[in-house]
Amino acid sequence: MNNNTADTVERWGIFELVLSGPTSGNPFVEITFAAEFSFKNRVIYADGFYDGDGIYRVRCMPDAVGEWRYVTRSACPDLAGITGSFVCVEPSAGNHGPLRVHNTYHFAYADGTPYVEVGTTCYAWTHQGDEMEEQTLATLKSAPFNKIRMCIFPKHYAYNANEPVYYPYERDAGGNWDFTRFNPAYFRHQEKRVGQLRDLGIEADLILLHPYDRWGFAHMDAESNDRYLRYVVARLAAYRNVWWSMANEYDLMPWLTIADWDRMFRVVQETDPYRHLRSIHNCREFYDHAKRWVTHASIQRWDVEQTRLWREQYRKPVVIDECRYEGNIPRQWGCITAEEMVRRFWETAVRGGYCGHGETYLHPQDLLWWSKGGVLHGQSPARLAFFRHILEQGPADGHEPIDGVIEYRWPCVGKSGEYYLTYFGIHQPALVDLNLPAGIRFRGEIIDTWNMTVSSCVPEILSGSVSVAMPGKPYMALRLRKIT
Amino acid sequence: MNNNTADTVERWGIFELVLSGPTSGNPFVEITFAAEFSFKNRVIYADGFYDGDGIYRVRCMPDAVGEWRYVTRSACPDLAGITGSFVCVEPSAGNHGPLRVHNTYHFAYADGTPYVEVGTTCYAWTHQGDEMEEQTLATLKSAPFNKIRMCIFPKHYAYNANEPVYYPYERDAGGNWDFTRFNPAYFRHQEKRVGQLRDLGIEADLILLHPYDRWGFAHMDAESNDRYLRYVVARLAAYRNVWWSMANEYDLMPWLTIADWDRMFRVVQETDPYRHLRSIHNCREFYDHAKRWVTHASIQRWDVEQTRLWREQYRKPVVIDECRYEGNIPRQWGCITAEEMVRRFWETAVRGGYCGHGETYLHPQDLLWWSKGGVLHGQSPARLAFFRHILEQGPADGHEPIDGVIEYRWPCVGKSGEYYLTYFGIHQPALVDLNLPAGIRFRGEIIDTWNMTVSSCVPEILSGSVSVAMPGKPYMALRLRKIT
Numbered sequence: 022m023n024n025n026t027a028d029t030v031e032r033w034g035i036f037e038l039v040l041s042g043p044t045s046g047n048p049f050v051e052i053t054f055a056a057e058f059s060f061k062n063r064v065i066y067a068d069g070f071y072d073g074d075g076i077y078r079v080r081c082m083p084d085a086v087g088e089w090r091y092v093t094r095s096a097c098p099d100l101a102g103i104t105g106s107f108v109c110v111e112p113s114a115g116n117h118g119p120l121r122v123h124n125t126y127h128f129a130y131a132d133g134t135p136y137v138e139v140g141t142t143c144y145a146w147t148h149q150g151d152e153m154e155e156q157t158l159a160t161l162k163s164a165p166f167n168k169i170r171m172c173i174f175p176k177h178y179a180y181n182a183n184e185p186v187y188y189p190y191e192r193d194a195g196g197n198w199d200f201t202r203f204n205p206a207y208f209r210h211q212e213k214r215v216g217q218l219r220d221l222g223i224e225a226d227l228i229l230l231h232p233y234d235r236w237g238f239a240h241m242d243a244e245s246n247d248r249y250l251r252y253v254v255a256r257l258a259a260y261r262n263v264w265w266s267m268a269n270e271y272d273l274m275p276w277l278t279i280a281d282w283d284r285m286f287r288v289v290q291e292t293d294p295y296r297h298l299r300s301i302h303n304c305r306e307f308y309d310h311a312k313r314w315v316t317h318a319s320i321q322r323w324d325v326e327q328t329r330l331w332r333e334q335y336r337k338p339v340v341i342d343e344c345r346y347e348g349n350i351p352r353q354w355g356c357i358t359a360e361e362m363v364r365r366f367w368e369t370a371v372r373g374g375y376c377g378h379g380e381t382y383l384h385p386q387d388l389l390w391w392s393k394g395g396v397l398h399g400q401s402p403a404r405l406a407f408f409r410h411i412l413e414q415g416p417a418d419g420h421e422p423i424d425g426v427i428e429y430r431w432p433c434v435g436k437s438g439e440y441y442l443t444y445f446g447i448h449q450p451a452l453v454d455l456n457l458p459a460g461i462r463f464r465g466e467i468i469d470t471w472n473m474t475v476s477s478c479v480p481e482i483l484s485g486s487v488s489v490a491m492p493g494k495p496y497m498a499l500r501l502r503k504i505t
Numbered sequence: 506m507n508n509n510t511a512d513t514v515e516r517w518g519i520f521e522l523v524l525s526g527p528t529s530g531n532p533f534v535e536i537t538f539a540a541e542f543s544f545k546n547r548v549i550y551a552d553g554f555y556d557g558d559g560i561y562r563v564r565c566m567p568d569a570v571g572e573w574r575y576v577t578r579s580a581c582p583d584l585a586g587i588t589g590s591f592v593c594v595e596p597s598a599g600n601h602g603p604l605r606v607h608n609t610y611h612f613a614y615a616d617g618t619p620y621v622e623v624g625t626t627c628y629a630w631t632h633q634g635d636e637m638e639e640q641t642l643a644t645l646k647s648a649p650f651n652k653i654r655m656c657i658f659p660k661h662y663a664y665n666a667n668e669p670v671y672y673p674y675e676r677d678a679g680g681n682w683d684f685t686r687f688n689p690a691y692f693r694h695q696e697k698r699v700g701q702l703r704d705l706g707i708e709a710d711l712i713l714l715h716p717y718d719r720w721g722f723a724h725m726d727a728e729s730n731d732r733y734l735r736y737v738v739a740r741l742a743a744y745r746n747v748w749w750s751m752a753n754e755y756d757l758m759p760w761l762t763i764a765d766w767d768r769m770f771r772v773v774q775e776t777d778p779y780r781h782l783r784s785i786h787n788c789r790e791f792y793d794h795a796k797r798w799v800t801h802a803s804i805q806r807w808d809v810e811q812t813r814l815w816r817e818q819y820r821k822p823v824v825i826d827e828c829r830y831e832g833n834i835p836r837q838w839g840c841i842t843a844e845e846m847v848r849r850f851w852e853t854a855v856r857g858g859y860c861g862h863g864e865t866y867l868h869p870q871d872l873l874w875w876s877k878g879g880v881l882h883g884q885s886p887a888r889l890a891f892f893r894h895i896l897e898q899g900p901a902d903g904h905e906p907i908d909g910v911i912e913y914r915w916p917c918v919g920k921s922g923e924y925y926l927t928y929f930g931i932h933q934p935a936l937v938d939l940n941l942p943a944g945i946r947f948r949g950e951i952i953d954t955w956n957m958t959v960s961s962c963v964p965e966i967l968s969g970s971v972s973v974a975m976p977g978k979p980y981m982a983l984r985l986r987k988i989t
Contacts, residue, residue, distance in 0.1 A: 383935050449840050
C-alpha cells in the first residue's frame with residue numbers, strides 16, 4: 022500500500038509516506054526502513070519509523086519548490102523500492118522554514134527572516150494531560166515566547182510528583198521497561214504538541230535526555246540511548262520548528278561520559294537530514310561548545326554579563342537558556358524578581374547573546390509554569406514582549422557588540438554607523454557621553470525597559486561627541502538610529 | 506631641649522618627644538633620628554622625623570599600661586642619647602586601640618572589641634580646604650562609617666580639577682618638586698585630619714600611592730618613594746586608627762613593578778613599629794594578597810558573590826573596598842542605585858566578608874562625596890547604619906560561613922548552633938526551608954534590609970527541619986538566634 026498523505030506539500034512542510042508492513046517479531050528493531058527523497062540532483066536520506074499496528078512512516082521536509090521524488094529502502098520486501106513523487110509549493114504565511122545560525126552569533130529562518138530568540142521553559146508540559154496542555158498552548162498564543170524548552174521524557178523532581186499520561190516504552194512480561202519497544206501513542210502525542218507549537222510560531226527546543234527521572238529513562242544503556250535518539254529524529258526531524266537539546270544539566274548524569282555525549286551528538290547529527298540546531302545544557306560545568314556538532318552554546322548561568330566572553334570562547338551564538346526563573350520558591354534558581362528576569366534579557370542582548378525565561382511561583386497544586394505550563398503569573402512576560410518588539414526593530418543580521426561609541430565601556434550592540442543600543446541595568450546614570458561617528462545624524466531614544474516606554478532624547482538629534490541626559494533611574498536603555 | 510608633650514599618655518594614645526636640632530643643609534635626608542621606647546623588657550624602635558624650623562619629633566603609641574622609658578638615637582649629637590620616661594594609663598572611653606586581624610577572616614580592636622567594617626571612600630577630602638573638610642567631618646559624625654579610604658597625595662581625575670591647598674614637597678630653584686624636601690605643613694594637616702577621624706571612631710585607610718596625578722607624585726623614583734613611605738610612617742604610625750593601603754588601583758601604575766610593590770610593602774612593614782593593617786587595592790588584576798606582608802585582601806570587584814572564594818584563596822579578611830558607588834555619573838563604577846549598594850554590603854556579609862561605600866552624584870561644582878567629601882545625598886547610608894547595627898549584634902568572633910542549615914545553598918553566616926544570618930538579595934522566596942540543629946530552639950526574625958524593619962517569623966520559635974514563610978519580596982534577610 023502506498024498511502025502518501027498529499028500530492029503537494031508546502032516548502033518546509035511535512036511530506037509523509039505511510040506504508041503497511043510486518044507486525045510480527047519486534048518491528049522497532051528488526052525492520053529497517055528509510056527513503057531517499059530527491060530534488061533535482063540532490064538526495065536526502067531520511068530514516069522511517071514503525072508507528073505500531075503494521076504502520077510504517079517516513080517523512081520529508083522539502084526545502085525547495087518543485088518536484089520531489091522518492092524511493093524507499095528496506096531489507097523487508099514489502100517496504101523496499103516504493104517510488105513516487107510530490108510537488109513542493111511556496112510556503113504559507115508565517116512559515117519561514119527551520120532556524121539556522123546566521124552571522125556566526127545569531128539566528129535566522131531558512132528564508133532569511135531574522136529571529137530574535139525569546140525563549141521560555143516548560144520542561145514537562147506535554148506530560149500533564151490534555152486539559153492543562155491545551156491551557157499551556159492558549160497561554161503561549163498570547164505570550165512573547167518564540168522558543169520553548171521541553172523534555173521528551175517525563176520528569177521527576179520537586180513539584181513534579183505526578184505520573185505522565187503516556188509512557189515512552191512498553192513493559193515486558195516482568196513489568197520492566199522494554200527499551201526495544203517504543204510506545205507509538207507517546208510519541209504521536211509529542212509530535213502533535215510540537216506541531217501545535219509550530220503553528221503558533223514557536224520553536225520546540227527538545228530536551229532528549231535529562232537526569233530528573235524515577236522510571237529508568239535516564240539510565241538506559243548506550244545501545245538503547247542511540248536507538249531512542251534515532252527513533253525521535255526519524256519521527257520529529259521533519260518538523261521545521263525542532264531544535265535538539267542533547268540534555269538538560271548533562272553534568273548531573275555522571276554515569277554518562279563526555280565520550281557518550283559526543284557519540285550521541287553524532288547520532289543526532291548523522292540521522293537528522295535537516296541539520297536542526299543542536300546544543301547541550303549544563304548545570305555547573307560547560308560541555309565544550311566549540312565541538313563541531315554543537316551549533317550554539319546553551320548555557321545555564323546567572324552571571325549573564327559574561328555573554329561576550331562566551332561568544333569569544335565558542336564563536337557561536339550564545340543562548341542563556343537558564344538564567345534562573347521569576348518566582349518565589351525557596352531555591353536560588355527559582356525566585357528572582359520580574360525586574361531581574363527582564364534585566365538579564367537586556368544585559369544578555371547588549372552583549373550579543375540571547376536569554377531564556379522561566380517561572381516558578383509556588384502553587385497549591387504544584388502547577389509551576391517552568392515545568393508544567395498552564396498559566397503565567399509573573400510580571401516579566403509583558404516586558405519580554407516589549408523587549409522582543411524593540412530587538413526585532415534592530416539590525417537584521419543581529420545585534421553585534423560595538424566598542425567606543427558609548428563612553429565609558431557600557432555594553433553596546435548594533436550595527437556600526439547605523440544603529441546602537443545600550444542598556445544600563447541597575448545603574449542609573451543621569452548623563453551618558455557618546456562618541457558617535459562624525460557627519461552622521463542619529464535619532465536618540467530613551468527606552469524604559471520596565472515601564473515599556475520610548476521617549477526622545479534631549480537633544481533628540483545627535484552626532485559626534487555629545488552628552489545625553491538620562492532619567493537617573495535603573496532599567497533604562499538608549500537607542501540611537503541613523504537618520505536616513 | 507627635651508620637650509615631651511606629656512608625662513602621662515593613655516594606652517594607644519600618642520606620646521611625642523620634641524627636640525630642637527640642626528636646620529642647615531637638608532635635615533630631611535642628612536639627619537637620622539629615632540628613639541627606642543621600652544616597656545619592661547620589650548623595646549619598640551620608632552623613626553623620628555624632621556618637622557621643619559629645627560623641630561624634630563619622635564612618637565610612640567604605647568600598648569601597655571605602666572612606665573615607658575626612651576632613649577633617642579641619632580648621628581647628630583644634639584639629638585642622640587636623650588632619655589626620659591612617661592606613664593601609660595588606661596585608655597579613655599571609646600579608645601579600643603588599633604585594629605588587628607581576628608579569627609583569620611575578621612577584625613577586632615586591640616582590646617578585643619569586635620569591629621564590623623563599614624567603610625566609605627573620600628579619596629581627596631583632606632585637599633579641599635578647611636571649610637569643606639570640616640563639613641566632611643560633620644557629615645561623618647552622624648554617618649554609619651567606621652573606616653574611610655583617603656589619599657595622602659592630592660588627586661587629579663574626572664571631577665577633580667582643583668589644586669590642593671598644600672603640596673607635599675617644596676619646589677627647587679627651577680620650579681621642580683624636590684622630593685628630598687617634604688613640606689611639613691602638608692603632613693601636619695594630614696595628621697590633624699587623621700586625628701579628627703580617630704576622635705570620631707573612624708579608621709583612616711591611608712592610600713599611600715595612586716595613579717591620578719598631574720604633579721609627578723605618582724612617578725617618583727624608588728629612592729624617593731621609599732623616603733616618602735618612611736616619612737609618612739614616622740609621622741602617622743602612632744595614630745591608632747591608621748591602616749596602610751599601599752595604593753589605589755596599583756595596576757594602573759604600570760611603571761611600578763610587582764617587585765617595587767613588594768619592596769615598598771616591606772618598607773612600611775619594617776618601619777611601622779605597631780604593625781598596622783596593610784593592603785593594596787586593584788583596578789583589574791589582584792596583587793597576590795597571600796604574600797605575608799598583606800594583612801587583608803582589599804578588593805575592587807562588583808561581583809561580591811565571589812567573597813567566599815577570595816577568603817579561601819587568601820585565608821585573610823576580605824574587604825571589598827570598591828564594589829562601585831551609589832550615584833548617577835556616566836561611569837559604570839559610579840552610578841549604582843542605593844538598593845544595589847546596600848545589597849552588595851549584605852551579599853558580602855553573608856559570605857564572611859566586608860564591603861565599602863562610596864557616593865558619586867553629579868554636582869554643579871563637582872563636589873562628589875567619593876572624592877571630596879562634603880555632604881551625602883544618597884539613600885544607602887541610612888540602610889548601612891541599619892546593616893551595621895544588625896551585624897554588630899552578631900557573633901563576637903565574626904560571621905563565619907555555615908553550610909547546610911539554610912536549604913538550598915543560600916549563603917549563610919553566623920556561629921554554629923547559636924546564630925545564623927542569611928540574605929536573599931534580589932531573590933524573593935515566599936518560603937525558606939531550614940535544617941536547624943535538633944534540640945535547640947531558635948528565635949527567627951525577618952529583616953527587611955531596605956525598609957529597616959525586624960519582624961518575628963511565623964512560627965517565631967524554630968527547631969529542626971522546618972519551613973519559614975517569607976514576604977516574597979527582595980532585600981530580605983533571615984536571622985536565627987538561639988534561645989538561651
